[in-house]
Amino acid sequence: MTVTPFDAQPATAGDADAITRLLLLTARGDEAAFRQLYDQVAGAVYGLVKRIVRNPAQSEEVAQEVLVEVWRLATRFDPERGTGKTWILTLAHRRAVDRVRSSQAATDRDTRYGVANHEPDHDQVSDEAQVRLEQRQVRRALGELTEVQRTAVELAYYKGFTHQQVAQTLDIPLGTAKTRLRDGLIHLRDAMGVTS
């Protein structure tokens, strides 16, 4: 398969059930199924990781680790708890956040720096050549949140902040930060028509 950055229609546009099926086959040790699964999800995994980790070389390493973890942990995927794609992207986000946290702990970057430089990276997204329906939908849904909800969700999702760090950065009580994250996600869920 030849993939070029501009005409590539990454296969993850494909259907969620196919990903779930391939993941279940992978759980039985089927390497051929895993190879197909890779082609379905590698673009989504790499893009998600790069958005959060940012450094391309490190992003590739983390994405690679995530995909090997998908192979290793496929045996623990439970289709009753959600789709295969959700399971894989959940794993990818967690590993990306782990990487950001270990780098940040080491560079001693404090949370004020994080918020001072906090701009939604929408320009970076449109750089990816295709602004697809999915991206527009996510952006629109994020845009409908209140300022505090949106900032809280973006700091947590894109920057790897814990809810304590969100609370401290936005100067709101801990309980409020948890509530803002929750309200924000509920709104996004409804706006994007997610049923799980």
Added chain:
Amino acid sequence: MNSQTFNDDTDIHLLVAAYALDAVDDVERARFERHLPACESCRNELAEMAATVARIGAADESAPPAGMRDAVMASVAKTPQALPRTHMTDFAEAKRPNRTVRWLSVAAVALAIGSVGAVGYGYQQHQQVESITAQSTLVTSVLMAPDAQLRQMPMGSATSTIVMSPSEGAAVMVASNVPALPSDQVYELWTVTADGDARPAGTWTPGTSGSAAVPIEGDLATTAAVAVTVEPAGGSAKPTSKPIASVSMA
């Protein structure tokens, strides 16, 4: 121990969104995961929130680097798959009696990882940080395994614990208050067979605060005891000094 942190379950339901966004620390994550098997409403809410969060992530899709596929497949060819969890072990986990001990060990590991992680992050050190991240993932999965077993291993003025999980097929050593060594020496772990044969199981040095969380390398099935010696930098193939600590794994 702060009882608010560990025992107050009244607000744990509110953690669903923070958990789905990975906006929790390791201790909260473990606490929430322990709560999940017993709470159907949290499980249902989490399913929707996780799907929502995945949608945010899917919007950033981009073509992966060309060499990545081959690298992943090569890695997969030599990576064994984890054993499946069963519903029985989920329930056993939810009812596990010795949670205080486990929580203490989790907290100790969180401290150890935190201090190891603080060694500084330069371009050349990133390999090191990467391996620490991989190690801490292994350490966390061993500690959180439903069948994790703890063995105290006295080590002079230091405290250390071996945590072993047959289902993960792995064990880790967690230690604190470990004295620093001169730069030409390291601590080395050994797995000792029933015949008394000591096999190298990894070298390590404590973090700046004297903590360590180290995977124990080697075949656990044939390990009768774990021991620690002080060795020249780089480690030894066979122990060159008397153990400063050991514990039976039988």
